[in-house]
Amino acid sequence: MSVFMDLNVVYSADRSSLRTVIETAAHLGFSAVAINYVFEPTSKKKQEIPTPVKINELIDQLPVVQGRSRPIRVLNRLTVVMSDSSHFRPNAAEYRCFDLLAVQPTSEKLFHAACMLYDVDIICISVTEKLPFFFKRAPINGAIDRGVVFEVSYSAAIRDSTMRRYTITNATCLMESCKGKNVILSSAAEKALELRGPYDVTNLGLLFGLSDGDAKEAVSSTCRAVLLHAETRKTASGIIYTTNSQQEAPGQQEALQEPADCEAPAAKRAKAT
Amino acid sequence: MKPAEKEEESVYKRVVLKNASPYQYMKICLVLEDESTRLSAVELKLFIISGLRNLYGEVGAALNFDLLKYDEDTLTAFLRVTSRGLVKLWSSLTLLGSYQNQACAFRVLQVSSFLLSLTGNSRDLQLD
Amino acid sequence: MSVDVSPTPQSLLVCDRSSFLDQKNRLNSQVEQLRFNYKVSLLLPECGSAPSHLDSVLNSFSSFCVIRNLPIYELLDRHFLESAVYHGSVYGLSYGTRMDEDNCVALMPNGRLSLSLDKDSYELLGLQGKPSRFNHRTRIRFVVSIDLTDSNMAPGGQGYLRLLTGLKSRLQLQTDFLLSHHPGGIPSLQPLLSRFEWSEHKPKVVHRSLTDLACPVLTSDQWSCDPHSFLEWLGAVDADISSENSSSTFLSSWVCPEPQRPVSQALSVSVCGLLLPQDLHRLTQALRGYLEQPRLESWASMTVHGFVDSVVSWGENEHRVHRGGHNFYTLLMFHNHMYHLHLASEAKDSCPP
Numbered sequence: 001m002s003v004f005m006d007l008n009v010v011y012s013a014d015r016s017s018l019r020t021v022i023e024t025a026a027h028l029g030f031s032a033v034a035i036n037y038v039f040e041p042t043s044k045k046k047q048e049i050p051t052p053v054k055i056n057e058l059i060d061q062l063p064v065v066q067g068r069s070r071p072i073r074v075l076n077r078l079t080v081v082m083s084d085s086s087h088f089r090p091n092a093a094e095y096r097c098f099d100l101l102a103v104q105p106t107s108e109k110l111f112h113a114a115c116m117l118y119d120v121d122i123i124c125i126s127v128t129e130k131l132p133f134f135f136k137r138a139p140i141n142g143a144i145d146r147g148v149v150f151e152v153s154y155s156a157a158i159r160d161s162t163m164r165r166y167t168i169t170n171a172t173c174l175m176e177s178c179k180g181k182n183v184i185l186s187s188a189a190e191k192a193l194e195l196r197g198p199y200d201v202t203n204l205g206l207l208f209g210l211s212d213g214d215a216k217e218a219v220s221s222t223c224r225a226v227l228l229h230a231e232t233r234k235t236a237s238g239i240i241y242t243t244n245s246q247q248e249a250p251g252q253q254e255a256l257q258e259p260a261d262c263e264a265p266a267a268k269r270a271k272a273t
Numbered sequence: 274m275k276p277a278e279k280e281e282e283s284v285y286k287r288v289v290l291k292n293a294s295p296y297q298y299m300k301i302c303l304v305l306e307d308e309s310t311r312l313s314a315v316e317l318k319l320f321i322i323s324g325l326r327n328l329y330g331e332v333g334a335a336l337n338f339d340l341l342k343y344d345e346d347t348l349t350a351f352l353r354v355t356s357r358g359l360v361k362l363w364s365s366l367t368l369l370g371s372y373q374n375q376a377c378a379f380r381v382l383q384v385s386s387f388l389l390s391l392t393g394n395s396r397d398l399q400l401d
Numbered sequence: 402m403s404v405d406v407s408p409t410p411q412s413l414l415v416c417d418r419s420s421f422l423d424q425k426n427r428l429n430s431q432v433e434q435l436r437f438n439y440k441v442s443l444l445l446p447e448c449g450s451a452p453s454h455l456d457s458v459l460n461s462f463s464s465f466c467v468i469r470n471l472p473i474y475e476l477l478d479r480h481f482l483e484s485a486v487y488h489g490s491v492y493g494l495s496y497g498t499r500m501d502e503d504n505c506v507a508l509m510p511n512g513r514l515s516l517s518l519d520k521d522s523y524e525l526l527g528l529q530g531k532p533s534r535f536n537h538r539t540r541i542r543f544v545v546s547i548d549l550t551d552s553n554m555a556p557g558g559q560g561y562l563r564l565l566t567g568l569k570s571r572l573q574l575q576t577d578f579l580l581s582h583h584p585g586g587i588p589s590l591q592p593l594l595s596r597f598e599w600s601e602h603k604p605k606v607v608h609r610s611l612t613d614l615a616c617p618v619l620t621s622d623q624w625s626c627d628p629h630s631f632l633e634w635l636g637a638v639d640a641d642i643s644s645e646n647s648s649s650t651f652l653s654s655w656v657c658p659e660p661q662r663p664v665s666q667a668l669s670v671s672v673c674g675l676l677l678p679q680d681l682h683r684l685t686q687a688l689r690g691y692l693e694q695p696r697l698e699s700w701a702s703m704t705v706h707g708f709v710d711s712v713v714s715w716g717e718n719e720h721r722v723h724r725g726g727h728n729f730y731t732l733l734m735f736h737n738h739m740y741h742l743h744l745a746s747e748a749k750d751s752c753p754p
Contacts, residue, residue, distance in 0.1 A: 002502065002520075002541060003502045003503065004502060028380075029501070059662070062552055067396055067497060067499070068497050068498070068503070069497055069577065079396070121742075134360050154367075154368075156366055158367075158368055158369075158370035159370060161327060163369065164328075168693070175534070181538070191376065193306060193376040193377060193378045194376075196367050196368065196378070196379070197380065197381060199381065199384070199724060200363070200366075200367045200381055201367075202724075203360060203363045203364055203367065204364055204367050204368075206364070207360070207364045210292070210363065212723070213537035214537070215724070216537070217537055217538060220501075221537075221538075221539060221541045224541075255689075277440065281553055284418065284419055284420045284423060284432055284739065285417075285418065285419045285423060285425070286417070286418040286419075287416070287417050287418075288415070288416045288628075289410060289413075289414075289415050289416075290413070290414040290415070290416065290628065290629075291411075291412075291413055291414075292411050292412060292413075293412070293629070294412040294414065294638050296629075296633070298636070303485065314652055315651070316651065318651065321640070326536070332689055334598070335604070337654075337657050339653035339654055340652045341637070341640075341642045341653050341654050341655055342640060342641070342642045343652075353653070353655060356720075359426075383725065384724055384725055384747075385724075385725040385727050386411075386412035386725075386727075386747075387632055387633075387636060387727060387729070387745055388414070388524065388633050388635075388636025388637060388639075388640065389632055389635055389636035389639060389704060389706075389729060389731070390636075390706070390725060390727035390729065391636065391640060392442075392636065392639045392640050393440045393639075393706030393729060394440065394702070394706075394709060394727075395439035395440070395706065395707075395708040395709045395710065396499075396709055396710070397676075398439065398496075398673070400496070400600070400602055401600075
C-alpha cells in the first residue's frame with residue numbers, strides 16, 4: 001500500500017476555511033490532498049479557465065501528517081464539467097498549471113470520448129443526479145487500459161439523503177462494470193467536517209461494492225497511480241520532461257525528475273501501476 | 274488416534290480460532306461544529322441509532338450495539354457491535370453529517386476484534 | 402445490484418494450555434517470537450499493592466532510546482556492528498512510520514535487517530527482495546531482508562558495499578528510530594548514538610488500584626471461560642468499563658461472563674515503551690514467584706501488545722496492517738503452574754507460533 005490521499009477537496013475563495021480543510025485532512029492521516037477547481041463552461045459565452053492559487057501563497061506552513069514527521073503534500077487539480085464536446089480543449093495551455101486534470105462527462109457520448117480519447121487523469125462519476133446513461137464495458141475497459149481512473153466522491157452523501165441514494169446507485173453501477181479496478185474514492189469536501197478518515201472511506205467503499213482490498217487501494221495505491229499518470233501526461237512518452245528552468249528552483253526540479261530515473265520501461269509507466 | 278490420546282494425558286492443549294471473534298470494538302469521537310454542545314450517553318446512542326435508521330431502515334435501527342463507555346467531556350466512546358454488523362454501523366457513523374441542524378463528524382479512532390487492543394495501540398506512543 | 406455489507410471481519414486467536422512443569426512447554430520460544438513489544442499490562446486480583454520483588458522487576462525494564470532522523474545506512478557502521486550487532490541482541494524499529502503506508506525498518510536481535518518498502522523505494526535501492534505477501538492487485542510493496550551477520554555482509558564485503566551504496570547514495574532512507582540492546586543497554590549503542598540527536602527513555606510504569614470488581618471464575622484445568630469472553634473482560638478492566646449499568650440494558654448489554662464472583666480489590670499495572678522479551682521473561686518468572694504464595698485468588702494475567710507497525714509479527718513472518726494490525730498475547734497463570742496462553746493477530750497475518 002502507498003500513502004493515503006484525498007485527491008478532491010473543493011477550492012473555496014475563503015482561504016481560512018480551505019486551510020482548515022487541509023489541516024483536518026493532515027490530522028486524519030492523509031499524506032496528500034488536491035485542491036479541486038471546478039470549471040463548468042456554459043454553451044453561450046466564453047469563460048475563463050481558473051488559474052490555481054500557488055500553494056505557498058495559500059498556506060505558509062503545511063501541516064504535519066498525523067503521527068508522522070513529514071508535511072502534507074498539496075496539489076492543484078482542475079475538473080471540467082462537460083455537457084458538450086467543445087468544453088474540453090485538448091492541449092489548452094491553461095490546463096498545464098494544474099497537477100491533475102479531471103473531466104465530468106454528463107452524457108454517454110462524452111463519457112465514451114473521455115474514456116477512450118481525452119488525455120485526462122480522472123473521470124468523475126456524478127453523485128448529485130441519477131445517471132442518464134448506463135456504464136458500458138467497452139469504454140470502461142478502454143479507460144482502465146489507458147490508466148485513467150474513475151472517481152466517486154462521498155461528501156454529497158453526507159450532506160443529503162437523496163444525494164446519498166444517487167451516490168450509492170451510481171457507484172455500485174460503476175463497480176459492476178469496472179470490477180473495482182481503477183477507482184478512487186475522494187471527499188469533494190467543502191468543509192472540514194465533511195472529511196472522513198482513510199479507514200472510514202475504505203469501509204464506505206464496501207458499501208459501494210468494492211472488495212476490502214480494492215477499497216483500501218482506492219484511497220492509496222490507485223491515487224499514487226493517478227499522480228504518476230499525471231506526471232507522464234506532461235512528458236513525451238514518459239521519457240522527456242520539459243520544465244521552465246527560470247521558475248523552478250534546482251531542488252524542486254530534481255524532485256520531479258527523480259521517479260523517472262528509476263523505472264526503465266517507459267512504455268509501462270503510462271499505466272503507472 | 275494414538276497421538277490424540279497421548280495429548281489428553283498430558284496437559285497440553287491447543288485450539289486455533291479463526292474469524293471466530295463474536296464482536297468488534299470501536300473507539301470513536303464525535304466532533305461538533307459548536308464545540309460547547311454536550312450529549313448524554315442516551316442521546317449519543319439515540320443519535321447513532323437514527324444514523325442506522327437513515328441508511329439501513331428499520332432493519333438497521335434494530336442492529337444491536339453497545340455503548341460500553343462514554344466520556345461526556347471529550348465525546349469519546351467505546352462501542353461494541355456483532356462482527357456481522359460492523360460494516361453497517363461504521364458506514365452509518367461515517368455518513369452521519371449533522372446533529373440537530375449543526376454539522377458534525379464521527380472520528381473513528383480505532384477498530385479491532387479485541388477490546389484489549391483499544392488500550393494497547395502503539396500508534397499512541399508519544400516520545401519527546 | 403445488491404451489495405453484501407456484512408462480511409465478517411477477520412481475526413485469529415490461538416489458545417494454548419500447558420504447564421510450566423511440562424518439559425515440552427514452548428512458552429519461552431513463543432513469547433520470544435514477538436520481538437517488538439509496546440505495552441505489558443498485569444492484572445493481579447485480590448492484591449492491594451505489588452510485592453517488592455515484582456515491583457523491582459517492573460521498575461528495572463531496560464531503557465531504550467529514540468534517534469531522530471537516522472540515516473538507515475548508519476546501521477551498517479563498522480563500530481556499531483562490532484559493538485552491538487555481533488555481540489548480544491539489538492532491537493531496532495522505525496518510529497512514526499506506518500506499515501500500510503510508509504517505508505518501515507526493523508533490526509532484529511538475530512542480526513537481520515528487514516526493510517518493508519514501497520515500489521519506488523525498492524527500485525531505487527536496487528537490492529533483491531520479495532514482493533509482500535499482502536499485495537492486492539499490483540505489486541506495490543516489497544520486503545528486503547538481509548542477515549548482517551552473514552560473511553558476505555561483513556564490512557568491506559561485496560554484499561555490504563552494495564547495501565551501503567544503495568542506502569547511502571540511492572535510496573537515502575531516513576527515519577526516527579527506536580533502539581535497544583540486550584544485555585549491554587545504551588552503552589553498547591554509543592558508537593552510533595554519539596553522532597546523532599537522541600534521547601533516552603525509561604519504560605513508563607502505571608499502577609491502578611481497582612475495587613469491587615466482578616470477576617469470572619477461572620480454573621486451570623479447562624477453558625472455564627470462553628477465550629473471547631475472557632479477553633473481552635480483560636479489555637473491559639483495562640479500559641475501565643463498568644458493568645454496573647446492567648439495570649438499564651439500553652446503553653450496553655455487556656456483563657462480566659458467568660460464572661462470576663466479586664473481588665474486593667485488584668491491581669492493574671502497565672508498562673509502556675520498547676520492551677525487550679528478556680525483561681518480559683523476567684516478569685513472568687516474578688509472577689510465578691508471586692503466585693506461589695497462598696492467596697485468595699490463585700491466578701494472575703499478563704497481556705503483551707506488539708508494535709502495530711512492526712515489519713515482522715511472530716518470528717520473522719511479515720506483518721500486515723489492514724485495519725488494526727493488532728498482535729498481542731495474554732498469559733493467564735495459575736497457582737498450580739498451569740498456564741493459558743492466548744495469542745491474537747489480525748487474520749491473513751501469519752498464524753502465531
